[in-house]
Amino acid sequence: MNITNSFSPSAEFLRGGVLKAQIDTGNDFLGSSIDESYMDYVHPHWRQYQAPEPYQHFLLGLAYFVILVVGMLGNMLVIVTFFTTKSLQSPSNAFVANLAIFDALMMSKLPLFVVNSVVEGQLFGKIGCDIYGLIGSYSGMGAAVTNAAIAFDRYRTIAFPLDGRLGMKAAIGLIIFTWLWATPFSILPFFEVWSRFAPEGYLTTCSFDYMTEGKSTQLFTMTIFSWAYVFPLLLIAMFYSKILSHVREHEKMLKEQARRMNVKSLSQGDNEKSAEIRIAKVAISIVFLFICGWTPYALVALIGCFGDRTLMTPTFSMFPAIACKTVACIDPWIYAINHPRFRAEIQKKVPWLCIYSNDAKSSDNRSTVSDVSEVKSETA
Template sequence: MANSTGPQMAFYGSQDMTYGYPEGVSIVDFVRPEIKPYVHQHWYNYPPVNPMWHYLLGVIYLCLGFISIIGNGMVIYLFAKCQALRTPANILVVNLALSDLIMLTTNVPFFTYNCFNGGVWMFSATYCEIYGCLGAITGVTSTWLLCMISFDRYNIICNGFNGPKLTNGKAIILAFISWAISVGFGIAPLFGWGKYILEGILTSCSYDYLTQDFNTRSYNIIIFVFDYFLPAAIIIFSYVFIVKAIFAHEAAMRAQAKKMNVTPSAPAKPNLSVQRSVSLDSPCQRFSVVHLLTPYALISLQVCWAT
């Protein structure tokens, strides 16, 4: 039977409660003292979130992480196993799978562990920086690789045989550029330009976008341009023209059929529909990535320059 008397009940019973926490408790109160230097003063103003959110996030990340590790691991295995799959385009794809797999193994397990253990950072301050750095490197690498893949699709669909051909050497260079950009900006906070700190509900570590000094602001504006704006612009440019080319091709086919007084057979119509769906599937996937990155990027930039 629960104890309904005594000083504890008197203390909690006399106060307003939020998710079981007394009024005035901050989310930072649950952070260990040695980690508090990695918490910006901004987060001291917020109460703890509903514990159910932590468990829900933990379950979601556990399920998605398990599925994604198997999927990306399979991509890497098949690329290494099958000679026929080692095409220039697939060099970019396997690098994307490798980048995602590194993030899944160095970020997701620790995030999930935190979610099931109170929702605050449970590891060392040093690993907070490592966690943020690895998350930044792999996240930016994946973004740039998606950008490279998008431009390759644009080149093939819109330019055809007239465009420059992607070779193994060019694909390796593009993959190297993607990794180099991300590593360069990812390790910069470890050497004093920018910083990695706890963010949000203090379950994970990421860029410091709250400190309003020249060091932090200059770093954030640069990574906004090179880690978000440029790749997002190239992805959007590529797939806008890809979609236009797809519909233009269909219109030309219909016009040619009409000119020749030919009606597509019944079996051909579903095939054309499937081909269009497959062709449009990739642009939708890339646009969804840009759509997911945009709120975080814009809010980070806004907060960094807010007064």
């Protein structure tokens, strides 16, 4: 599919007189310092704006550098802790480790953004833009469907604690599925079979093309919006609503039994159920972060494709990207803080983090019943 012409500095852009006015006044337009051959890939919409001030590039680069350091440290701690601690290698934790891998993948492209902010453009041109978009596509869609897998695992564990737990083979199969899920709409734009990756905002980042006019762009945008955002969220909402319904039924049953036995409560000894519900709360927190991180980006894509493009200023379009990177940064810290066994193991590996406290020991004991039962089910 040849769509290069639609990005060229064409009459569509020049007839507004914006570029001509900027040239006449001596003001730099967005991308004026970028090689003209690469500017052919930039949609005319972005070229009507003046170039950001150097301090804006500096602040964004600084913010992304902080996110890179904190996010890569957190995700690598989760990944290393999972693969080096046998007692943590349960199916449930495998999904969290997979989420950390996708988030670490998201972090891996941030050095390129920092360098791009220094040069105020794409240092490696078209291939750099394509690789940046490919990594973002895999990590974003992979994290979405992994959150759905976490929700499914929690539902099976809580609703069917005796015979519904996923084994390690089933978990690995689902993890492979998450990577396969992210592949089609990462590869298609990379090879320009359908859509493409194109610069956006300050032209230091790239995403799938949601700006080119035409039915093909609109169809691709709606397809990837459904594939990467709507479907995973529907699955997440369905599984967690079932979890909440099951918990309510469970509590109602305990109260009824307690009433018949003339005792105050039967729930105090239900340690395994309490541990599973606690872990489910952690998963819900991660899912909530995903919604906060990716909803703004989805809205920007829909506005760029179907809405009022006057809202799509370069600065406005950069904030959703920061949101999704921030979520990928804090995901592992949320999990490490809330999971006692992960917290204890991370504290052993990096004592200077000081994330493990004495009050975690009782929570660790409560989660032991759950972890042991998971290991037994895997080895049976």
